[in-house]
Amino acid sequence: MTAVLAVLEQRDGALRKVSHEVVTGARRLADGLGGEVEALVFGTGPVRGTDQLAKYGADRVVTATGAAFASYAPEGFARAVAEHAQAGGYRAVLFAASATGKDLAPRVAARLRVALAMDVTDVAMEGGAVTATRPVYAGKALLRVQLGGAPAILALRPNVFTPVERPRPGAAATVALDLPAGRVIVKHVKAAAAGAVDVAEAPIVISGGRGLKEPANFKLLEELARAFGGSAAVGASRAVVDAGWRPHADQVGQTGKTVSPTLYVAVGISGAIQHLAGMRTSKVIVAINKDKDAPIFKICDYGIVGDLFEIVPRLTEEIKKAVGH
Amino acid sequence: MKIAVCIKRVPDSETRVKIAPDGKSLDEAGVKFVLNPYDEFAVEEALRRKEQAGAGEVVIVCLGPAAAQETIRSALAMGADRGVLLQTDRIPADGFEVAKALAAELKDGGWDLILFGKMAIDDYNHQVGPMVAELLGLACVTAVAHLELAPGTGTAEREIEGGIEVVEFPLPAVLTTEKGLNEPRYPALKGIMAAKKKPLPTKPVALPPGGIEVLALLPPAERKDGRIVGEGPDAVAELVRLLREDAKVL
Ligand SMILES: Cc1cc2nc3c(=O)[nH]c(=O)nc-3n(C[C@H](O)[C@H](O)[C@H](O)COP(=O)(O)OP(=O)(O)OC[C@H]3O[C@@H](n4cnc5c(N)ncnc54)[C@H](O)[C@@H]3O)c2cc1C
Ligand SMILES: Nc1ncnc2c1ncn2[C@@H]1O[C@H](COP(=O)(O)O)[C@@H](O)[C@H]1O
Numbered sequence: 001m002t003a004v005l006a007v008l009e010q011r012d013g014a015l016r017k018v019s020h021e022v023v024t025g026a027r028r029l030a031d032g033l034g035g036e037v038e039a040l041v042f043g044t045g046p047v048r049g050t051d052q053l054a055k056y057g058a059d060r061v062v063t064a065t066g067a068a069f070a071s072y073a074p075e076g077f078a079r080a081v082a083e084h085a086q087a088g089g090y091r092a093v094l095f096a097a098s099a100t101g102k103d104l105a106p107r108v109a110a111r112l113r114v115a116l117a118m119d120v121t122d123v124a125m126e127g128g129a130v131t132a133t134r135p136v137y138a139g140k141a142l143l144r145v146q147l148g149g150a151p152a153i154l155a156l157r158p159n160v161f162t163p164v165e166r167p168r169p170g171a172a173a174t175v176a177l178d179l180p181a182g183r184v185i186v187k188h189v190k191a192a193a194a195g196a197v198d199v200a201e202a203p204i205v206i207s208g209g210r211g212l213k214e215p216a217n218f219k220l221l222e223e224l225a226r227a228f229g230g231s232a233a234v235g236a237s238r239a240v241v242d243a244g245w246r247p248h249a250d251q252v253g254q255t256g257k258t259v260s261p262t263l264y265v266a267v268g269i270s271g272a273i274q275h276l277a278g279m280r281t282s283k284v285i286v287a288i289n290k291d292k293d294a295p296i297f298k299i300c301d302y303g304i305v306g307d308l309f310e311i312v313p314r315l316t317e318e319i320k321k322a323v324g325h
Numbered sequence: 326m327k328i329a330v331c332i333k334r335v336p337d338s339e340t341r342v343k344i345a346p347d348g349k350s351l352d353e354a355g356v357k358f359v360l361n362p363y364d365e366f367a368v369e370e371a372l373r374r375k376e377q378a379g380a381g382e383v384v385i386v387c388l389g390p391a392a393a394q395e396t397i398r399s400a401l402a403m404g405a406d407r408g409v410l411l412q413t414d415r416i417p418a419d420g421f422e423v424a425k426a427l428a429a430e431l432k433d434g435g436w437d438l439i440l441f442g443k444m445a446i447d448d449y450n451h452q453v454g455p456m457v458a459e460l461l462g463l464a465c466v467t468a469v470a471h472l473e474l475a476p477g478t479g480t481a482e483r484e485i486e487g488g489i490e491v492v493e494f495p496l497p498a499v500l501t502t503e504k505g506l507n508e509p510r511y512p513a514l515k516g517i518m519a520a521k522k523k524p525l526p527t528k529p530v531a532l533p534p535g536g537i538e539v540l541a542l543l544p545p546a547e548r549k550d551g552r553i554v555g556e557g558p559d560a561v562a563e564l565v566r567l568l569r570e571d572a573k574v575l
Contacts, residue, residue, distance in 0.1 A: 072490070074465070097451075099485035103467045106420075106452035110459035115419040115536030118451045131540065136449055137351070140342040142543045143448075145418060149536040183464040183495050187480075190489040198486040204574075248470070248505045249484050254338055254446060255362060255504045263574045274338050280545065284572045286564065287551070297551050301572065302564055306557040314558040318565040322575050 002035035005090040005151070006058065007081055007108075009100055010041055015049030017201065018096035018156075020056050020163035025123055025156045026094045027057030027166055032125025033091055038062060040084060042069040042077060046174070054170030056163055061172045068181040071189065072100050075182025078107035085112060090151045092130050094123075097155035098200070105155040114149030119258070121160045121281060130154070138254050138277030158201060159260035160281060192249065199250055200257045202233035204265075207252050207279070209237035211268015211289065211308055215245035220312045221267060227319040235259065237269045253278035268308050271296025288312065326381035328371040329439045330405065331427055331457070332364040334389045334396035335447040342544075349539045351447075360396050363442025365403075365509035366502035371440055372404045373507065374474065381437075382406045388426055390414050394525060401520035402512030408525045418448070419535025424456035426530055432461060441501040443468045458499035465499040466492050470506055 006026035008019035019041070026037045036059040041047050043065055050061045064084070068076045085093050085108065093108070095101035097119045109116035121142075122133035130152035136143045147154070192198065199205050206221045218234065225232035236246035238253055252259055254277040264282035269275060271287070271294055279285070280299060287300035288308050297303045304311055336351065337359045343352040360368075368385070375381040385400045385408035387393050397408035411426055431439060439461075441454030458465030470489075471482035474496070481492045481500065512520070554560045554567065569575040 078459070099468070099483070099490075102451050103455065103483075106455040107459050107465070109421060109452070110424065110456040113421070115421050116450075116452055117537065118420075119449055134449065135545065136542075137336065137340070137342045137447055138338055139545055140340075141344065141351075142545055143418070144540040144543065146538045146540055147536060148538060152536075184466060185493045187491045187493055189485065190482075190491060192487045192489075196487065201486050249489075251504075263568070263572075277338075280548075284568070284574050285548070285551075286568070292553070297553065299548050300551040301548065302567055303551055303553045304555060304557070304560045304564060305553060306560070310558045311561060314561040315564070318561050319575075322565050322569060 002033050002091045003038050003088065004030045004033070004035060005085055005088060005093045006037055006039045007093060007095045008039055008041040009096060009098060010043055010047045013043060013045070013048055015041065015047055018098050018158050021158065021161040022094050022096050022156055023053055023056040023058050024163045025161045026092070027164070029092050029123055029125055029130065035091065036060065038088070040064065040081070042080065044070050050172065055165050055167050057166040057168060058170055059168055061170060063172070063174045064177045065174060066177040066179055068179050071186050073181045073186065074103055074107065074184045076179045077104055078111060080177055080179055081108045082111035085151060092152040092154065095155040097157050101155045105153060109153045112151070112153070114151065114153055115147055116153040116155065117145055117147055118155050119157045120154045121157050123154060135281065138273060139280045140273070157258065157260060157281070159203070197231065197233040199233045199235040199252060199259055202231060203261050204228050204232035204263045205235045205252070205259050205261045206232055206265045206267065207235035207237065207269060208240060208267050209269030210239045212240065218246065224312055224316045224319065227316045227323065229323055237275055266296050266300070267312060269296055270294050271299065326375050326378040326437050327435055328374060328381065329384045329386055329431055329434060329436050330364070330367045330371045330400065331386050331439070331441050331453070332368065332396060332400055333361045333387065333445045334358050334393040335361045335445055338362070338446055344542050344544070349542050351542065358392065358396065360399050361442050361445050363444060363446070363502055363504070366504065366506045367440035367442055368400045368403050368405060369507045369509040370472065370502060371438070374438065384408065386427060386430055387411065388413060388423055388530070389416060394527070397525055398520045399512065401523045401525070402516040403510055404516060407523050410525065410527045411530045412527050413530050413532055415532070417532050417535045417537070418539050419537040420448070420450040420452040421456055422532050422535035424453050424460060426532055427453065428457045428460035431457065437497050439463070439499045441499065443501040443503050454499055454501035461499070463497055463499050464494045466494050467501045468503040469500050470503040472500070472506065
């Protein structure tokens with residue numbers, strides 16, 4: 001039976017949230033094909049969360065275990081995925097367009113000598129062909145493409161494919177793979193500040209711009225983020241990153257991260273085209289700005305015109321009441 | 326240090342996107358083209374590495390139309406030694422075809438490093454660098470934000486969600502550059518003058534369309550018109566009500 005392969009990610013032995021999104025995207029294609037979804041994950045042993053994948057539409061879960069899979073090993077992973085994809089004759093292979101997926105998917109595509117559609121926001125089977133939509137020109141246009149490769153390779157933009165529960169009877173298999181790690185070795189991962197949620201993955205992002213006036217005032221945004229109860233991250237415009245107020249990892253935009261949270265709150269950010277490039281696919285956008293003509297108001301869902309120093313503390317209070325934190 | 330840098334000519338990020346009559350491509354009339362911003366980090370890094378080594382060569386490789394000569398000249402003006410243009414009027418949407426053409430040019434070049442930007446700001450393909458590495462069988466690290474080199478090896482840092490990966494690799498290697506790696510220099514007048522005399526041969530290439538067929542280039546999904554909830558802190562209560570009842574995100 002024609003199958004779609006979903007290549008998943010884990011960290012510290014647990015599946016990452018993007019993995020559910022990749023299975024959801026794969027399910028959509030498999031339904032169009034009348035085929036199956038196989039999920040593939042690498043680990044040193046069993047990966048937590050794989051038993052939940054049938055719920056999101058996986059028919060089969062393969063856990064490849066090996067000493068080389070403790071953390072991401074670019075060459076070992078690329079080889080293993082390419083060989084697995086080759087052997088399985090899949091119609092499509094899907095990755096997350098995460099930091100790892102952006103590194104891995106091109107290597108796999110090149111090994112299989114097929115095309116890759118990166119940072120995809122929509123997929124479909126149309127007339128027997130795999131089609132994909134992806135933002136280009138800093139999100140100022142969408143490119144609709146058809147992938148001719150066998151398999152078609154796609155990497156899905158995080159936070160866009162809302163996991164849909166479509167339970168199926170699933171099977172699980174574990175295969176032991178003995179692979180050399182390769183020449184490129186991830187020695188270690190320096191963790192970001194404890195408790196910090198990465199802007200690229202947070203379901204709620206509160207971003208601040210030059211309107212915050214000085215770095216210390218970002219504590220207003222951190223308090224607002226906390227009011228949402230731990231799932232919100234604080235992002236920043238390039239202007240404040242370049243000024244050294246915030247780390248580059250927090251920058252949202254064309255030369256920063258692309259985010260697609262459920263809720264994006266832009267505080268004291270004018271809404272330059274390069275900033276919009278990084279956040280325009282957010283589901284709900286709120287803007288707070290004292291300039292009623294700021295371009296951010298053109299793409300926001302809800303705006304408040306006024307002084308952020310008065311508005312944000314009030315918003316923090318109201319969110320605490322509404323969310324109960 | 327013998328270093329190749331692959332650069333792309335792209336529309337300036339301020340460009341207003343107008344879709345051409347074919348419904349599949351950008352209307353280039355009036356569009357200003359620039360050196361892809363991520364490739365500036367690659368050019369700068371190459372120049373610094375050559376300067377540190379005290380010897381070597383920085384070669385710019387670009388696949389694009391005749392007008393891309395100007396883009397290559399801007400990298401030569403920064404200080405690169407020579408360039409080569411793989412000339413084609415149509416850059417395929419399939420990044421793997423671009424990678425194959427670049428790999429064919431770079432093959433057997435005796436490079437210590439081949440540098441790329443992490444992505445082009447027009448197609449957002451985010452793939453050509455690591456694909457070239459696979460085709461040439463070279464070690465590769467993508468989205469490098471910090472780099473240390475020692476004879477024969479290097480250590481790079483790349484941002485991942487919630488952390489920074491510290492990666493070791495052997496030379497020769499393919500690296501793709503992320504913002505933060507360095508501050509690209511501006512070409513000085515002297516550099517601009519010197520660039521005019523640097524070698525820049527042109528080689529015509531014909532690329533197949535590859536595995537990606539463009540069906541349409543479309544305007545982005547319209548967001549329904551933004552609504553100003555109100556002015557000042559008194560509007561906050563209404564905003565929270567809308568987030569809860571209308572948008573259902575709380
Ligand atoms: C190649 C390139 C790449 C770029 N990449 C990025 C990128 O990745 N991300 C990015 O963000 N930018 C990027 N930029 C920069 C971008 O063009 C803008 O310069 C930047 O986004 C502006 O940041 P800002 O909105 O914080 O600052 P400003 O444009 O200065 O806006 C500050 C806003 O705060 C408001 N304000 C001031 N005081 C208050 C107050 N008390 N209360 C409420 N509102 C207030 C003002 O009305 C104003 O709208 C890039 C630019 C280039 C050329
Ligand atoms: N036409 C091209 N000519 C030369 N280099 C290119 C070309 N297209 C892409 N590249 C290189 O590959 C990087 C990634 O591009 P992309 O995969 O298209 O996002 C760019 O930053 C360039 O370094």
